[in-house]
Amino acid sequence: MIENPNFAGVIAPVLTPFGEDGEPDPARFVEHAEWLLDEGGCTGLAPFGTTSEANSLGNDERMDMLEDLVEAGVDPAVLMPGTGTCSLADTVTLTQHAVDIGCAGVLMLPPFYYKAPSDDGLFQYFSEVIDEVDDDRLRVYLYHIPPVSQVGFSLDLIDRLRKEFPDIVVGLKDSSGDWSNMKAILERFPDFELFPGSELFLLDGLRAGAVGTISATANINGAMMRRLYDDWSGANADEIQGEISAIRKALQAYPMIPVLKAIVAHYRNDEPWAVLRAPNMALDPAAGRRAVKELADQYGFTLDLAATV
Amino acid sequence: MIENPNFAGVIAPVLTPFGEDGEPDPARFVEHAEWLLDEGGCTGLAPFGTTSEANSLGNDERMDMLEDLVEAGVDPAVLMPGTGTCSLADTVTLTQHAVDIGCAGVLMLPPFYYKAPSDDGLFQYFSEVIDEVDDDRLRVYLYHIPPVSQVGFSLDLIDRLRKEFPDIVVGLKDSSGDWSNMKAILERFPDFELFPGSELFLLDGLRAGAVGTISATANINGAMMRRLYDDWSGANADEIQGEISAIRKALQAYPMIPVLKAIVAHYRNDEPWAVLRAPNMALDPAAGRRAVKELADQYGFTLDLAATV
Numbered sequence: 001m002i003e004n005p006n007f008a009g010v011i012a013p014v015l016t017p018f019g020e021d022g023e024p025d026p027a028r029f030v031e032h033a034e035w036l037l038d039e040g041g042c043t044g045l046a047p048f049g050t051t052s053e054a055n056s057l058g059n060d061e062r063m064d065m066l067e068d069l070v071e072a073g074v075d076p077a078v079l080m081p082g083t084g085t086c087s088l089a090d091t092v093t094l095t096q097h098a099v100d101i102g103c104a105g106v107l108m109l110p111p112f113y114y115k116a117p118s119d120d121g122l123f124q125y126f127s128e129v130i131d132e133v134d135d136d137r138l139r140v141y142l143y144h145i146p147p148v149s150q151v152g153f154s155l156d157l158i159d160r161l162r163k164e165f166p167d168i169v170v171g172l173k174d175s176s177g178d179w180s181n182m183k184a185i186l187e188r189f190p191d192f193e194l195f196p197g198s199e200l201f202l203l204d205g206l207r208a209g210a211v212g213t214i215s216a217t218a219n220i221n222g223a224m225m226r227r228l229y230d231d232w233s234g235a236n237a238d239e240i241q242g243e244i245s246a247i248r249k250a251l252q253a254y255p256m257i258p259v260l261k262a263i264v265a266h267y268r269n270d271e272p273w274a275v276l277r278a279p280n281m282a283l284d285p286a287a288g289r290r291a292v293k294e295l296a297d298q299y300g301f302t303l304d305l306a307a308t309v
Numbered sequence: 310m311i312e313n314p315n316f317a318g319v320i321a322p323v324l325t326p327f328g329e330d331g332e333p334d335p336a337r338f339v340e341h342a343e344w345l346l347d348e349g350g351c352t353g354l355a356p357f358g359t360t361s362e363a364n365s366l367g368n369d370e371r372m373d374m375l376e377d378l379v380e381a382g383v384d385p386a387v388l389m390p391g392t393g394t395c396s397l398a399d400t401v402t403l404t405q406h407a408v409d410i411g412c413a414g415v416l417m418l419p420p421f422y423y424k425a426p427s428d429d430g431l432f433q434y435f436s437e438v439i440d441e442v443d444d445d446r447l448r449v450y451l452y453h454i455p456p457v458s459q460v461g462f463s464l465d466l467i468d469r470l471r472k473e474f475p476d477i478v479v480g481l482k483d484s485s486g487d488w489s490n491m492k493a494i495l496e497r498f499p500d501f502e503l504f505p506g507s508e509l510f511l512l513d514g515l516r517a518g519a520v521g522t523i524s525a526t527a528n529i530n531g532a533m534m535r536r537l538y539d540d541w542s543g544a545n546a547d548e549i550q551g552e553i554s555a556i557r558k559a560l561q562a563y564p565m566i567p568v569l570k571a572i573v574a575h576y577r578n579d580e581p582w583a584v585l586r587a588p589n590m591a592l593d594p595a596a597g598r599r600a601v602k603e604l605a606d607q608y609g610f611t612l613d614l615a616a617t618v
């Protein structure tokens with residue numbers, strides 16, 4: 001494993017709660033973020049990931065929410081907000097804001113509207129973003145999620161960015177779902193902070209040099225991932241991974257963001273938590289109840305959230 | 310054809326020129342827009358379409374450029390700017406700004422980050438945008454371009470939006486490239502302003518009830534399209550369509566935005582026009598010269614831009 005990584009462990013792309021007016025709800029957001037760090041097993045937070053419905057949020061909404069977190073006392077040293085948009089200009093704005101507020105890193109999608117961009121074009125794009133932000137404190141984690149963004153990072157592109165910006169482009173979240181891609185990255189870039197985008201690859205990843213996971217389900221099951229992360233060379237590691245994977249697979253039977261929100265809403269006894277912003281839609285309530293029951297009955301899964309409400 | 314459509318004819322998604330600092334260049338932009346209306350055959354302009362590299366522009370850049378056009382004297386009654394982003398909040402901001410400035414319509418992409426949204430989710434999204442803008446002057450043209458956005462409009466979704474907002478959701482640009490889809494829309498919604506997204510379908514479209522075309526290549530070949538539009542029931546219509554289609558197909562052998570910019574740069578004798586914003590890249594100069602020569606030699610294509618430089 002890398003010595004002294006900038007980020008490591010279990011990182012949650014924080015769910016974004018919406019209030020009855022349809023706007024992001026800062027009180028619920030901060031409460032959930034603090035719970036993730038204090039009780040939920042997370043070592044860090046990646047607000048404004050795919051799971052956060054970040055791409056349904058406006059730029060101003062994102063910046064306001066990030067300020068809410070820091071003003072509430074969340075240490076920006078554990079924050080890796082998503083700042084990648086389709087547009088160079090907006091990406092620079094969000095990235096500079098995150099750096100200025102002290103965030104230890106940013107998670108950056110490639111520009112994803114125009115399809116099949118060349119590696120030259122993507123290299124140019126990231127170079128311009130980094131040059132325009134022009135800040136030694138900047139640490140960029142590339143966000144590779146081709147199933148959603150369609151646009152991804154080739155190994156050669158990673159190599160060019162690593163060579164040009166060795167102190168800035170320091171890691172990658174791999175949400176390809178393709179272990180062979182993660183393995184190839186780990187082998188080719190041993191000093192790179194790789195986070196599998198799903199805890200299905202947590203133990204294999206750690207054994208091969210990954211530094212943790214940034215995973216949607218860390219919003220509810222981070223504590224179990226953290227047990228594995230903290231003792232991944234222990235005798236029970238494979239067993240814990242098996243339990244983690246079983247819960248992940250049960251969740252994957254549902255649309256991911258809606259089921260996570262339904263579960264949080266259930267255990268917080270707080271219906272508005274189940275709401276998503278359009279075009280994403282809340283889970284049918286019956287399906288939400290079924291998911292909660294299935295996880296409780298089959299895996300003993302529960303969340304002790306009552307005390308924090 | 311529809312009586313008194315809100316928009317009709319030949320509409321160009323205006324190319325966005327960039328200055329040497331990488332920022333959108335207002336002087337070149339306004340000059341090109343005015344040329345399109347005065348000499349280039351266009352009846353209207355759709356700044357911030359796909360061809361405009363709109364999704365590489367920041368929200369503030371778009372709003373500034375739109376103000377530049379109107380302040381330069383372009384009549385907002387001929388403007389249909391693109392205002393659709395991934396995000397409800399930013400789409401509302403851009404749309405309200407366009408309405409406030411007097412634009413007669415907006416061209417609205419569906420939210421395109423989250424893939425395979427439900428029709429319910431998209432209906433909810435457009436309803437919320439329209440409700441939040443809350444302005445009787447708003448006229449929305451749906452932007453159907455599944456080859457790029459991946460997310461599109463089903464006929465049933467169009468039907469729901471038409472029924473809920475009959476005075477607001479008044480048209481659609483169909484860049485599917487699928488004539489059977491355009492035909493189905495024209496048959497099912499006879500009072501809807503349909504614009505094929507390519508002039509390959511201009512004559513067939515007009516004969517079937519479409520009101521014109523919104524096409525990338527109207528940036529350079531709008532005058533020929535306009536000749537057809539103005540006399541589409543004339544004896545030479547099929548012949549003109551044949552010439553138009555031949556040029557379109559020749560252009561399609563190149564990446565579209567780069568070749569259009571290379572051609573404008575050539576005839577304006579103004580190299581910076583050839584530049585694109587990353588991740589899109591300029592055409593290799595040799596390919597640009599080849600395209601210019603091919604169009605001139607084979608189709609007698611030329612642009613008389615010298616006088617306006």
